[in-house]
Amino acid sequence: MIEIENVRKSFGALEVLKGIDLTVAKGEVLTVIGGSGSGKSTLLTCINGLEPINSGRIKVDGTEVHAKSTDLNKLRQKIGIVFQQWNAFPHLTVLENVMLAPRKALGMTKAQAEEVAVKQLTHVGLAEKLSVYPTRMSGGQQQRMAIARALAMSPTYMLFDEVTSALDPMLVGEVLDTLRLLASEGMTMICVTHEMKFAREVSDRVAFFHQGVMAEIAPPDRLFGAPQHLETQKFLAATH
Amino acid sequence: MFNYNFRWNQALNSLPRMLEGALVTMEIALLSMAIGVSVAILLTLCRLSGNRILSAIATTWVEIARNTPALFQIYMAHFGLGGFGIHLSPYVSLLIGIAFNNAGYLAENFRGALKAIPETQTRAGRSLGLSQLQAFRHIILPQMLRIAFLPMTNQMVWAILMTSLGAVVAMNTDLYGVTSDLNARTFRTFELFAIAAVIFYVITKAITLSARLIAARLFRY
Ligand SMILES: Nc1ncnc2c1ncn2[C@@H]1O[C@H](COP(=O)(O)OP(=O)(O)OP(=O)(O)O)[C@@H](O)[C@H]1O
Ligand SMILES: [Mg+2]
Numbered sequence: 001m002i003e004i005e006n007v008r009k010s011f012g013a014l015e016v017l018k019g020i021d022l023t024v025a026k027g028e029v030l031t032v033i034g035g036s037g038s039g040k041s042t043l044l045t046c047i048n049g050l051e052p053i054n055s056g057r058i059k060v061d062g063t064e065v066h067a068k069s070t071d072l073n074k075l076r077q078k079i080g081i082v083f084q085q086w087n088a089f090p091h092l093t094v095l096e097n098v099m100l101a102p103r104k105a106l107g108m109t110k111a112q113a114e115e116v117a118v119k120q121l122t123h124v125g126l127a128e129k130l131s132v133y134p135t136r137m138s139g140g141q142q143q144r145m146a147i148a149r150a151l152a153m154s155p156t157y158m159l160f161d162e163v164t165s166a167l168d169p170m171l172v173g174e175v176l177d178t179l180r181l182l183a184s185e186g187m188t189m190i191c192v193t194h195e196m197k198f199a200r201e202v203s204d205r206v207a208f209f210h211q212g213v214m215a216e217i218a219p220p221d222r223l224f225g226a227p228q229h230l231e232t233q234k235f236l237a238a239t240h
Numbered sequence: 241m242f243n244y245n246f247r248w249n250q251a252l253n254s255l256p257r258m259l260e261g262a263l264v265t266m267e268i269a270l271l272s273m274a275i276g277v278s279v280a281i282l283l284t285l286c287r288l289s290g291n292r293i294l295s296a297i298a299t300t301w302v303e304i305a306r307n308t309p310a311l312f313q314i315y316m317a318h319f320g321l322g323g324f325g326i327h328l329s330p331y332v333s334l335l336i337g338i339a340f341n342n343a344g345y346l347a348e349n350f351r352g353a354l355k356a357i358p359e360t361q362t363r364a365g366r367s368l369g370l371s372q373l374q375a376f377r378h379i380i381l382p383q384m385l386r387i388a389f390l391p392m393t394n395q396m397v398w399a400i401l402m403t404s405l406g407a408v409v410a411m412n413t414d415l416y417g418v419t420s421d422l423n424a425r426t427f428r429t430f431e432l433f434a435i436a437a438v439i440f441y442v443i444t445k446a447i448t449l450s451a452r453l454i455a456a457r458l459f460r461y
Contacts, residue, residue, distance in 0.1 A: 048367060077369040087364035090461055091382045100378055101368035133461040146364075153369060 001025055002047060002157060002190075007056035009039075009046055016042045018212040019056070024190060026156075029183045031199040031220075032192045034209030035235060040192040043209075044159045047190070048079045061156070077105060080150030081159040084166050086143045088134035094121065095130040098149045106153065113152075120148040124178050140171030144178055151182075158182065160191040196239055200224050208232045244430070251431035254422050258432075261418030262439050268335050268414060269399040275335075276342025276399075277392070283347040284354070284384075285376070298347065305344020311405045313337045318409040330411035337409075338402050345395055346388070353387035354380070386459050393451040397444045415439060 002024040009017040016039045024030050032040050045051040047058055049065045049072045058065045063075060089097050098117035102108045108116070121127055124144040134142050143163055150158060160179065164172040176198050183189060183202045193199055199206055200220045207217040208229065216229040227233045283301060286294035305313065314337030318328060328336065357380060365375035385392075404416035411417045419436040423429050 050363060050367065073366075073369050073371050076367060081367045083360070083364070085360060087358075087360050089361065089364075089379055091386065091459075101365075101370060104374050104378060105369035105371075135461060149368065 001059075001061060002188075003059040004043075004047070005057050005059075007043075007046065007058060008054045009042055009051065010054050016212050017046070017053075020214055022207065022214060022217070024157075024188065026188050027186050028204045029187075029189045029191070029202050030205050030207060031203040032190060032207045032209060033194070033196070033199060033235070034207075034215075037211075038209040039212045040209050041161050044081060044161050044190065044192060047159060048076050048081050050081075073105065077153050078156040079159060080153060080155035080157065082143070082146050082150055082161065082163050084162040086139070086146035086163075086166075088142045088145060090133065090135050093131050093133055094126060094137070094145050097134060097145060098152045101149070102152050116152050116154075117148070120151045121145070123151070123181075124148045125174070138171055139167045140174045143167065143171075143175050147175075147178055147182075156188060158187055158189045160189065160193070162192050162194060164193070164195060194239070196224070196236075208235065210235070246431060247428055248431055250426065251428045251435060254426075254432065255435065257422070258415060258418055258436060258439060261413060261415040262443065264413045265400060265403045265415040266443060268331070268338065268403050269396060272335055272338040272342055272399050273392075273396050275339040276346055276395070279339065279343035280346035280350055281381070283343060284350045287347075287351065288354075288376070301340075302344045302347050305341050306348060310337070310341045310402050311408055313340050314402075314405050315408050330406060330409045331413070333409045334403065334406040334411050334414070337405070338399050341402065342395055342399055345398075346392065349388045349391040349395075350384055353384045356387055357383050389451070389455055389459070393448060396447055396451070400444055400447070401440065 004020050004022040007017055007020045008015065020043060032043070034040055042051060046053050047060070047065065049070070053066055060075060060079060063070055065072075065075060089100065092100065095114065095117055098121060099110075099113040102113040102116050103110065118127070118130065121130060124147055126141060126144055126148065129137060129141065129145075134145060137145070147163070163179070164175050167175065172195070176195060179189070179191065179198070180202055191199070191202075203220045205217055206220050206223040208215050208223065208227075208231070210231045216223060216227065216232045218228075223232065224236065227236055283298040286298040289295065314334055317337040317340065318330065318333035321328060321333075361379050361383070362375050365379045366372070370378070403414045406414050406417055407420065412421055415436055419432050423432050426432070
């Protein structure tokens with residue numbers, strides 16, 4: 001369970017998160033929508049401790065992320081995150097990209113790590129690409145590799161930050177299919193996305209962010225069908 | 241005025257001794273590069289550490305290495321340290337002087353190379369649960385060494401040529417030292433130094449060419 005309690009976060013004088021309260025249960029798929037600069041990405045990077053927070057707290061399975069005593073390297077092993085820019089490691093093959101963290105962070109042997117990596121790469125449809133260098137692949141393939149790389153750590157939670165936004169329209173589908181597959185398998189996920197159709201389909205709940213505030217959160221039927229908040233209505237009208 | 245008679249045979253008889261000197265020269269250059277690269281990586285880590293003192297030490301090292309004559313650096317390693325009661329052999333002084341110079345230049349090359357690697361690479365590694373040091377070691381370092389490979393090759397060539405500066409610490413077993421000794425005894429100055437120059441040239445060319453082959457094998461991405 002991810003528990004976010006009254007989290008505030010500023011970059012200098014700019015307050016980006018203005019008191020966020022949110023709980024994500026095991027097995028839930030939450031999508032986060034909202035305008036540019038509303039704090040969606042920042043929330044994700046706070047959840048895995050890449051960014052510090054100014055007040056409030058975030059607990060993941062009861063462990064407080066920003067507590068001094070928390071071993072963030074350890075905690076991050078159960079929170080996978082995939083960014084808009086997939087950040088393939090260019091000097092490693094696809095297989096090596098996925099094997100790196102299981103070997104170095106989990107201490108797996110080469111054989112164990114390879115088994116895990118092959119399994120995850122097969123899962124995202126890249127079984128044919130094991131020995132290829134990532135720069136030789138399409139954006140969609142690289143993004144699926146990044147997903148497999150995160151999954152190889154056997155995370156309990158997966159955070160996705162607009163993972164299709166940097167892709168050619170033709171390649172968006174294959175990545176969304178991978179996310180659908182994970183959702184159907186019961187993975188706990190928070191997906192920041194601009195793909196409204198996808199959000200409506202896979203989400204248990206949808207959260208709408210506006211200027212650092214979670215203005216509305218509801219099941220997709222309600223949020224898309226009968227949005228309560230004026231800003232949600234405006235945002236949805238603008239994206240349709 | 242032009243009454244110098246070339247005596248190539250006499251000079252060529254000294255070739256075996258000069259080739260031995262060339263081996264010493266290559267040995268010093270290789271060792272100085274091994275030390276230089278390792279220290280340059282440490283200096284780079286110091287600069288990245290965010291610790292003011294470490295980063296000041298690294299910056300000072302780089303500034304001195306790059307902005308003072310290599311000859312002074314070698315001289316200091318011998319006579320400067322000698323003043324503090326640390327007496328090093330000409331071989332070790334020359335090695336340390338060149339390694340000091342290499343480390344400074346390479347650290348600066350590494351800094352340039354780091355600028356070409358996006359910040360998000362480290363971020364991606366950290367998100368996977370790697371520590372800062374693991375992310376550097378397995379994600380940043382290999383890419384940095386690749387980008388800095390050509391400057392590293394140049395520095396290796398420079399290290400070979402810098403061994404001739406061993407003259408100031410009375411180094412006499414390297415290629416320059418051997419040549420200079422032979423010259424003092426035979427006065428076949430032109431022939432001896434021409435042969436030495438050819439040997440230097442062959443060594444540096446061989447380094448440049450083999451570096452190209454190594455790069456092709458190592459960097460397949
Ligand atoms: N590292 C940073 N330093 C300073 N300001 C930042 C930093 N990261 C984000 N911001 C600012 O914080 C605000 C929220 O950014 P964030 O990336 O969370 O928005 P977002 O909702 O993800 O937007 P988008 O849909 O464009 O990705 C923006 O105004 C942004 O400029
Ligand atoms: Mg964002």
